[in-house]
Amino acid sequence: MLKINHFSKTYKGGVKAVDNISLNVDEGDIFGFIGHNGAGKSTTIKSIVGILDYEEGDILIDGHSMRTEPLLCKQVIAYIPDNPDLYEHMTGIQYLSFIADIFNVPTTVREAKVKKYADLFEITENLGDLISSYSHGMKQKLAIISAVIHDPKLLVLDEPFVGLDPKAAVTLKKIMHELCANGSSVFFSTHVLDTAEKICNKVAMINHGKLVFSGTMADMLKEKEGSSLEEIFIDILDQN
Structure with missing residues (x-):
């Protein structure tokens, strides 16, 4: 449903916010995208939904390129920013x-x-x-x-749980699961790692613009047996 192939984004002044990342989100996936502030999460998400242009790599949604076929892509996605306008x-x-x-x-x-x-x-x-x-x-x-x-075939959210009361957060999780059960996919960034651990079947971690992990949640948790996603996240950041 979503394929990011060797995507990089450089801002004016030569600042490389995202550096050669690749990942796949398949139908039915609830995919968590985690990283510290400034790691490149929002830049990646804004490029996925067509807000930011890009020069390196490509982003495919349902087989169509966001760079060359943006209208076809936007017809099948929905985007919720961290602060909706x-x-x-x-x-x-x-x-x-x-x-x-x-x-x-x-x-x-x-x-x-x-x-x-x-x-x-x-x-x-x-x-x-x-x-x-x-x-x-x-x-x-x-x-x-x-x-x-x-x-939408692909729902993209940037920090969706910030500002929601606990009952609304539970409702949003149910909606995510319902969409995916019907063949859609969810891709979202979050700092709420215990929530990501509970609801995501796949996860990617970005640090200083580079992917340091992308795969199943089960494989991520195997990185350090008995540890939570939050503990593994801190450990990986310390190593990088």
Whole structure:
């Protein structure tokens, strides 16, 4: 579903934020992308979803290149940044309808999905309110609903659990599992390593722009028997 082939990203001034990384996210994967602040996670994610351009390597989504076929790629993905910027002059339901229109989601389908997810996140009563009146957590919930309304083949999230209350975080995990059970894939960055350990079947670790591990969660935990992902993460960072 997502293939990153020898991808590098260099900013002006010669700063290489990401250096020759390759990884595969298959259908049904919940793939965790971990690393310290400034390691290159957000740069990679913004390139995956087409916000940043790139010159070296390629990023393929469902067999299409984000560099040469961006529209085909964006039709099958959804992206939730760590701090969603929504159209605050709209009401919640207007925003969801706007996103559903972009992806040509039929009326009956969108209505069912809005009801399902708004009820799960307990914001149904707020959908008629202006987004400008929403708390950060409510905006994040609305962004999640808008991201899944068109059944994306690939859901990409940057620090999705920051700002969510515990119940909403559990709901998001259930949505991730549901999407993947239906053949989609989830790729997300996180600092919440105990959560990543519990829900991911694959994980990659990036340090100073370079991949230091990419594989199954089971193989990662075998790196140091009896240790948690957090302990292994700290140990690998200390070695690099």
